[in-house]
Amino acid sequence: MYLFLFTALWVVFQYVNSTKVYESQDAQxxxxxxxxxxAEDSIQTLTEYSDGRYFKLEDNEHAYTYFERFGIDITDxxxxxxxxxxxxxQTSxxxxxxxxxxxxxxxxNKVExxxxxxxxxxxxxxxxxxxIILLYDVAKDGSIGFETLQSVIYP
Structure with missing residues (x-):
């Protein structure tokens, strides 16, 4: 009789313990x-952002080479x-x-x-x-000149 009672308590203990472990693992x-x-959404967003910013100066090796060839400091x-x-x-x-x-x-307002x-x-x-699309030229002394190539105004 004691063996049966002990076995029943042991089975109930194992059941309760395994249920708690299962719920804990399921929550984890x-x-x-x-x-x-x-994380996957963040990776997707970053991928879309990097594709959208394909044209940028900081990742353009050819642009860096161009400026270095003329001795222009490209920092900032x-x-x-x-x-x-x-x-x-200007006010005008x-x-x-x-x-x-x-x-x-x-x-x-904004420049890219x-x-x-x-x-x-x-x-x-x-x-x-x-x-507006502008052509710019950086002189060796660091001065920057601009020329308007094309522009559009929205009605």
Whole structure:
């Protein structure tokens, strides 16, 4: 009789213990699946972002070679180009933007350096927007010159 009671208690103990272990492992598997899904989403997002930023100066080996050939320091070059473009914004407008505006002045808002020669920029007057493609040239003394190649304004 004692053997039967002891065996019954042992079986109940094993059942309860194995149920707790199973639930614990199941919860851990669920957490790991969630982490894996988030990691895969992050990888997908980064892949899409890197594909979208194919044209950028910092990863363009040909552009680096071009600047090195002419002895131009490329440290913070994108920031210098952006600063030079934004500094062209005046209270009377920006001379690089080939549109006249009766309501206000067009100012360059955002700049993206594509390679060692081209820049694309976004401009607006607060109500109308446009984009402009510029040719830039960096002189050996570090000065940056710009020439408007093409522009578009949205109605």
């Amino acid at each position: 598997i669920t957490r790991l699946k969630d982490r894996l899904e988030k 070059l994108e920031a210098k180009i952006e600063s030079a473009l934004v500094s062209e914004n 407008g920006n001379k690089l933007i080939p549109y006249e505006n009766a309501m206000g002045v067009f100012q360059i 350096v594509l390679n060692h020669k081209w820049v694309i920029a976004d401009f607006s007057d607060g109500t109308r927007w446009g984009e």
